[in-house]
Amino acid sequence: MPVSMSVEQMVEEKARQAKAVAPIVANMPTDIKNRALINIAEAIVDRREYILSRNSEDIEQARKNKLSEALIDRLLLNEARIEAMSESLRQVAALPDPVGEIIEGWKRPNGLVIQKVRVPLGVIGIIYEARPNVTVDSAALCLKAGNCVVLKGGSEALQSNIALTNVIKQAISEAGIPQEAVQLLDTPERAAAQHLMRLNQYIDVLIPRGGAGLIRYVMENATVPVIETGVGNCHVYVDASADLNMAEEIVFNAKCQRPSVCNAAETLLVHKEIASEFLPRVAKRLIEAGVEIRGCQETLRILPQDKKVIPATDEDWDTEYLDLILAVKVVSSLDEAIEHINRHGTKHTEAIVTRDLKSAQRFCAEVDAAAVFVNASTRFTDGFEFGLGAEIGISTQKLHARGPMGLRELTTYKYVIYGDGQVRK
Amino acid sequence: MPVSMSVEQMVEEKARQAKAVAPIVANMPTDIKNRALINIAEAIVDRREYILSRNSEDIEQARKNKLSEALIDRLLLNEARIEAMSESLRQVAALPDPVGEIIEGWKRPNGLVIQKVRVPLGVIGIIYEARPNVTVDSAALCLKAGNCVVLKGGSEALQSNIALTNVIKQAISEAGIPQEAVQLLDTPERAAAQHLMRLNQYIDVLIPRGGAGLIRYVMENATVPVIETGVGNCHVYVDASADLNMAEEIVFNAKCQRPSVCNAAETLLVHKEIASEFLPRVAKRLIEAGVEIRGCQETLRILPQDKKVIPATDEDWDTEYLDLILAVKVVSSLDEAIEHINRHGTKHTEAIVTRDLKSAQRFCAEVDAAAVFVNASTRFTDGFEFGLGAEIGISTQKLHARGPMGLRELTTYKYVIYGDGQVRK
Numbered sequence: 042m043p044v045s046m047s048v049e050q051m052v053e054e055k056a057r058q059a060k061a062v063a064p065i066v067a068n069m070p071t072d073i074k075n076r077a078l079i080n081i082a083e084a085i086v087d088r089r090e091y092i093l094s095r096n097s098e099d100i101e102q103a104r105k106n107k108l109s110e111a112l113i114d115r116l117l118l119n120e121a122r123i124e125a126m127s128e129s130l131r132q133v134a135a136l137p138d139p140v141g142e143i144i145e146g147w148k149r150p151n152g153l154v155i156q157k158v159r160v161p162l163g164v165i166g167i168i169y170e171a172r173p174n175v176t177v178d179s180a181a182l183c184l185k186a187g188n189c190v191v192l193k194g195g196s197e198a199l200q201s202n203i204a205l206t207n208v209i210k211q212a213i214s215e216a217g218i219p220q221e222a223v224q225l226l227d228t229p230e231r232a233a234a235q236h237l238m239r240l241n242q243y244i245d246v247l248i249p250r251g252g253a254g255l256i257r258y259v260m261e262n263a264t265v266p267v268i269e270t271g272v273g274n275c276h277v278y279v280d281a282s283a284d285l286n287m288a289e290e291i292v293f294n295a296k297c298q299r300p301s302v303c304n305a306a307e308t309l310l311v312h313k314e315i316a317s318e319f320l321p322r323v324a325k326r327l328i329e330a331g332v333e334i335r336g337c338q339e340t341l342r343i344l345p346q347d348k349k350v351i352p353a354t355d356e357d358w359d360t361e362y363l364d365l366i367l368a369v370k371v372v373s374s375l376d377e378a379i380e381h382i383n384r385h386g387t388k389h390t391e392a393i394v395t396r397d398l399k400s401a402q403r404f405c406a407e408v409d410a411a412a413v414f415v416n417a418s419t420r421f422t423d424g425f426e427f428g429l430g431a432e433i434g435i436s437t438q439k440l441h442a443r444g445p446m447g448l449r450e451l452t453t454y455k456y457v458i459y460g461d462g463q464v465r466k
Numbered sequence: 467m468p469v470s471m472s473v474e475q476m477v478e479e480k481a482r483q484a485k486a487v488a489p490i491v492a493n494m495p496t497d498i499k500n501r502a503l504i505n506i507a508e509a510i511v512d513r514r515e516y517i518l519s520r521n522s523e524d525i526e527q528a529r530k531n532k533l534s535e536a537l538i539d540r541l542l543l544n545e546a547r548i549e550a551m552s553e554s555l556r557q558v559a560a561l562p563d564p565v566g567e568i569i570e571g572w573k574r575p576n577g578l579v580i581q582k583v584r585v586p587l588g589v590i591g592i593i594y595e596a597r598p599n600v601t602v603d604s605a606a607l608c609l610k611a612g613n614c615v616v617l618k619g620g621s622e623a624l625q626s627n628i629a630l631t632n633v634i635k636q637a638i639s640e641a642g643i644p645q646e647a648v649q650l651l652d653t654p655e656r657a658a659a660q661h662l663m664r665l666n667q668y669i670d671v672l673i674p675r676g677g678a679g680l681i682r683y684v685m686e687n688a689t690v691p692v693i694e695t696g697v698g699n700c701h702v703y704v705d706a707s708a709d710l711n712m713a714e715e716i717v718f719n720a721k722c723q724r725p726s727v728c729n730a731a732e733t734l735l736v737h738k739e740i741a742s743e744f745l746p747r748v749a750k751r752l753i754e755a756g757v758e759i760r761g762c763q764e765t766l767r768i769l770p771q772d773k774k775v776i777p778a779t780d781e782d783w784d785t786e787y788l789d790l791i792l793a794v795k796v797v798s799s800l801d802e803a804i805e806h807i808n809r810h811g812t813k814h815t816e817a818i819v820t821r822d823l824k825s826a827q828r829f830c831a832e833v834d835a836a837a838v839f840v841n842a843s844t845r846f847t848d849g850f851e852f853g854l855g856a857e858i859g860i861s862t863q864k865l866h867a868r869g870p871m872g873l874r875e876l877t878t879y880k881y882v883i884y885g886d887g888q889v890r891k
Contacts, residue, residue, distance in 0.1 A: 064808065064832045149853060153842055162864050163834065241685070245864050260666070261689050266865040269691075287887040294889035383489065405882045407489045409588065417578055417885030426890070427881070428574060439587050439670050439878040440691040441866040453864040456852070457830045460842030462712040464719035465851070 048228055052236045055224040056243035059164045059189040062219040067161045067187045069218060071138040077216035078181055082130035084212040085177065085205070089123050095204035096173065103197055115171045116198055126177045133181045136430045139449045140187040153460045160455045161187030163245035166237050168193045168259055170251040173201040179250070180209050180223050182433045186451035189222040191244065193237055196229030203227050238263035250434055253361065268441060270434035273303035273389035274361045275419045278378040278404070279319060280395035281312040287416060288394040289323050294418040295392065297330045301363050303435060304390050304422040308358065308368040310378045316371045317343050324350065324369075332365045339371035358385045375400050379407045386410060388437045390422040390444075411437060411444035473653055477661045480649040481668035484589045484614040487644040492586045492612045494643060496563040502641035503606055507555035509637040510602065510630070514548050520629035521598065528622055540596045541623055551602045558606045561855045564874045565612040578885045585880045586612030588670035591662050593618045593684055595676040598626040604675070605634050605648050607858045611876035614647040616669065618662055621654030628652050663688035675859055678786065693866060695859035698728035698814035699786045700844045703803040703829070704744060705820035706737040712841060713819040714748050719843040720817065722755045726788050728860060729815050729847040733783065733793040735803045741796045742768050749775065749794075757790045764796035783810045800825050804832045811835060813862045815847040815869075836862060836869035 046054070085092060096118040103113050139159055146156040165188045167179045176192055183190035194202040202225055210220040226233040238247060238259060247267045249259040259267055277295050279288045295306035311319055320343045324334055328349045335353040336344060344350045357368040358381070372378045382391050392414040393404040401415045412422045422444060424432025429447030436442045442450040471479070510517060521543040528538050567584040574580065590613050592604045601617055608615035619627040627650055635645040651658040663672060663684060672692045674684040684692055702720050704713040720731035736744055745768045749759055753774045760778040761769060769775045782793040783806070797803045807816050817839040818829040826840045837847045847869060849857025854872030861867045867875035 064804075064834065068831050147853065149851070153846060155852060264686050266691070266694075266863055268865070284887070290887060290889050298890050379489075401884075406493050409489065410880070412881040412883060415882075415884045417883060417888040418890050420890035421578060421883065421885075421888065422881075426574070427580060428572065438691055440693070443878055444881050453868055455835070456837040456847075456869050457840075458837060458842060458846065459826070459840045460846075462709070462715060463842040463846065464715050465723050465843050465845035 048230050048232045049236045051228065052226055052233050053240065053243070055226065056164065056191055056237065056240050058221040059191055059224050060243040062221045063161075063163050063189045065219060066184070066189050066222045067140070067163070069187060071140075073217050074138065074185055074187070075134040077184060077213040077218045078130050078134035080212035080216050081177065081181065081209050082127040082134070084208045085123055085130075086127050088208050089120065092123065092201070092204045092208065093118055093120075095200040098200040099198055108197065112171055112197070116173065116201070118173055118201060122174065126174050129178060130181050133185050133431055136185065136448060138185065139452050144454055151463050153458055153463055156457045157454050158457050159449070159452050162451060162453050164189045164191060164243055165451065166191045166193070166244045166247040166265065168234050168237070168247065168249045168251075168255065170195040170255060171197050173198045173205060175250055176202050176205045176225070177209065179433065180206075182431055182448060182451060184213065184218065184222065186448045188451060189224070191224045191226065191237060193226040193234045199227065199229055235262060238265055241265050248434060266440075268434070268436050268446070269438040270436055270446075271303045272361055272387045272437060273305070273435070274308070274359065274385060274387045275304060275306050275390045275392070276308045276310055276382050276386060277306045277392045277394065277419065278310040278372075278382070279312060279315065280375065280393055280397060280400050281314040282397040282400065283312075283315065283319075283394040284396060285315065285319050285322070288319060289326060291392065291394055291416070291418050292323050293326055293330070295420055296327060296332060296367050297365070298418070298420055300365050303361070303363075304419050305363070306367070306392070306419050307360065307362055308370065308385070310370050310372050310381060312375075312378070313339070313371050313373050316340075320344055320369070320371075327367060330365070332367050335366060335368045337370040340369045343371075361387070375403060379404065383407075383409050388439075389435065390414065390419045392417065392419050411435065473655050473657045474661045476653065477651055477658050478665065478668070480651065481589065481616055481662065481665050483646040484616055484649050485668040487646045488586075488588050488614045490644060491609070491614050491647045492565070492588070494612060496565075498642050499563065499610055499612070500559040502609060502638040502643045503555050503559035505637035505641050506602065506606065506634050507552040507559070509633045510548055510555075511552050513633050514545065517548065517626070517629045517633065518543055518545075520625040523625045524623055531622075533622065537596055537622070541598065541626070543598055543626060547599065551599050554603060555606050558610050558856055561610065561873060563610065564877050569879055576888050578883055578888055581882045582879050583882050584874070584877050587876060587878050589614045589616060589668055590876065591616045591618070591665075591669045591672040591690065593659050593662070593672065593674045593676075593680065595620040595680060596622050598623045598630060600675055601627050601630045601650070602634065604858065605631075607856055607873060607876060609638065609643065609647065611873045613876060614649070616649045616651065616662060618651040618659045624652065624654055660687060663690055666690050673859060691865075693859070693861050693871070694863040695861055695871075696728045697786055697812045697862060698730070698860070699733070699784065699810060699812045700729060700731050700815045700817070701733045701735055701807050701811060702731045702817045702819065702844065703735040703797075703807070704737060704740065705800065705818055705822060705825050706739040707822040707825065708737075708740065708744075708819040709821060710740065710744050710747070713744060714751065716817065716819055716841070716843050717748050718751055718755070720845055721752060721757060721792050722790070723843070723845055725790050728786070728788075729844050730788070731792070731817070731844050732785065732787055733795065733810070735795050735797050735806060737800075737803070738764070738796050738798050741765075745769055745794070745796075752792060755790070757792050760791060760793045762795040765794045768796075786812070800828060804829065808832075808834050813864070814860065815839065815844045817842065817844050836860065
């Protein structure tokens with residue numbers, strides 16, 4: 042690109058290039074797409090010294106900028122992480138190609154034959170944060186589903202992302218996919234993301250991958266259609282009829298197995314009839330694991346307040362802690378539980394523990410979320426756990442896709458209609 | 467509502483009320499929803515004097531404001547139009563209920579049973595223009611698919627819309643559906659639409675129904691997910707191998723059968739090999755029907771320039787005339803036709819007339835549009851013509867739904883998962 046280009050011009054030019062090759066990539070045979078993914082898998086291992094050296098520049102800069110150790114850990118690449126990316130690429134290559142499926146078809150009385158055919162979305166914009174593996178992962182999933190991709194990663198990971206994208210472009214081009222299919226906005230400037238979000242002419246869909254702040258920012262500023270992902274204020278409701286042993290295992294797993302992810306539980310709702318039996322035993326186990334409990338008034342009547350049991354504020358019911366903290370509320374009925382969840386939930390994942398069929402059915406029917414579980418941990422909302430084979434994110438909106446999004450969710454459809462001269466009367 | 471409420475408070479309060487009853491409406495039995503639609507069908511006929519008298523206030527105001535006769539005609543209700551609305555309600559009542567379909571389901575190795583169940587979207591915001599029948603039509607389609615609806619019609623139709631909504635609310639309430647399920651923002655102020663577009667807390671999806679200006683305005687200002695509808699810069703491409711009789715019928719039908727709608731053709735592309743034979747005959751027929759031709763240089767070499775044949779400007783290739791005007795371009799290849807369409811089309815409907823299998827296949831695969839036709843008129847992109855039984859609009863975006871949207875496209879899905887104590891390892 043000419044040096045004199047503005048950020049906006051650079052973004053527009055790269056998006057235009059992606060759009061120009063989109064019809065070619067959309068119609069690429071499966072074996073070429075798979076070959077391209079295997080090429081990337083091999084190339085990132087072969088060229089790991091180049092990638093790691095550019096990554097170490099990012100790390101050095103991050104230390105200079107006094108970024109947190111947690112953030113630096115997310116930025117860091119090493120041999121093991123490169124191997125993991127490579128393995129993940131091979132797994133995507135092994136998945137079935139969603140493109141070309143004839144979803145349904147029928148013949149009209151006038152003889153028109155209508156087919157609804159699965160096709161790629163076109164050009165997908167991905168806006169993400171510090172983790173460089175998202176670069177490889179997003180490119181792989183988009184390409185396998187026949188899409189081009191324009192990537193805008195976090196400024197902290199810029200050198201790593203440039204190196205990875207260079208390797209990806211060469212690897213796909215050797216397989217016969219135009220290297221323009223993968224574009225990186227190689228600038229730390231936020232203006233690049235802002236411009237990308239409004240390029241409806243070239244970008245078909247935007248997927249933000251990151252924290253709540255990033256996602257809100259994209260939702261508020263984009264004119265390109267967005268798939269909202271990831272924020273999970275998930276609840277476990279323990280019904281009056283619950284098997285309390287099962288409930289204890291599920292609550293413990295949902296909160297503690299990996300507290301930093303979106304499908305971890307943030308609030309426990311307990312029916313009043315079993316609260317005084319259930320709360321002390323589950324609290325003991327949670328507190329031993331380091332969990333802080335933020336309880337409603339009734340909870341605090343049952344669990345003595347101390348260092349690890351403190352009163353909840355109104356804000357707690359709306360907070361995704363992503364940490365070893367659990368809000369706890371005693372409810373007087375299933376109705377109150379459903380109402381609380383529909384008011385405070387983020388339409389991600391909700392679970393009930395119950396032995397009562399009617400409670401299970403009503404919970405599933407009336408709770409508004411991408412995934413509702415009966416007698417299982419919220420942690421199962423995940424593309425791999427669902428058997429989708431891969432995941433680009435978990436949608437919490439209702440348009441297009443809900444819950445874990447795999448390859449099929451990176452496609453749309455097109456009506457293909459064959460006639461023999463039909464005109465409308 | 468208290469008189470002292472601001473427009474924003476009124477919008478928020480009505481949206482909140484709709485959201486509050488959304489779980490009830492979502493789980494409403496089919497027979498109650500159908501009863502509600504039949505009740506509306508009967509009530510708008512029974513109370514036609516009330517509706518017509520309020521409509522005549524709008525018409526009077528429109529004449530005072532010197533609105534065009536075309537707009538006044540769109541505003542106008544009469545006995546025949548009320549009968550047509552009533553009949554359309556009965557048709558929606560007779561359609562199958564999309565809600566509750568188990569789209570797919572499977573069992574995971576760990577015993578979790580996953581079902582993907584079709585559920586309503588929730589609360590749909592509809593922003594539209596002058597035609598009061600959109601009020602009835604939108605409410606009926608949304609309700610049948612288990613959704614609540616917040617309506618914001620054009621200020622010119624305010625009194626008509628208030629009357630219709632009053633009738634609807636009473637009719638559904640008598641069937642057992644909460645009257646809060648249908649909300650009208652009964653103000654002429656634009657601020658109401660602006661506020662509605664950003665109420666992500668209460669509104670799940672926005673569907674603008676109207677002209678290009680309205681749709682662009684909503685796309686640019688909404689934070690609620692939008693389904694873009696309706697703008698159609700549709701092309702007919704006549705291939706070198708086309709049956710020219712068939713091509714003539716299709717071009718004539720696509721342009722002239724109803725020029726004011728989005729699936730009418732706006733540009734004709736003709737392969738150079740048959741241009742000098744085809745253009746004079748099709749032009750003769752079009753011009754006899756009152757069509758103005760705006761041709762490329764090569765077209766004007768073949769068709770003598772006159773009152774009805776004038777040179778096209780660059781702007782013509784991007785214009786949806788919705789009128790008896792046709793842009794005409796001679797292209798040197800199928801590739802040029804596809805490239806022109808992908809550059810200037812609006813992803814609505816595109817057609818090829820050909821006898822060549824490879825041309826047909828390439829056109830269908832490479833043209834990026836909701837509907838691609840081989841040897842048929844573009845005018846068939848329509849919910850009724852596709853056999854969907856109804857239509858709330860034609861989506862020209864790629865997220866969620868593409869092409870004609872019927873009842874099924876007013877739903878989403880939810881994962882319902884039953885376990886027996888599974889936790890994640």
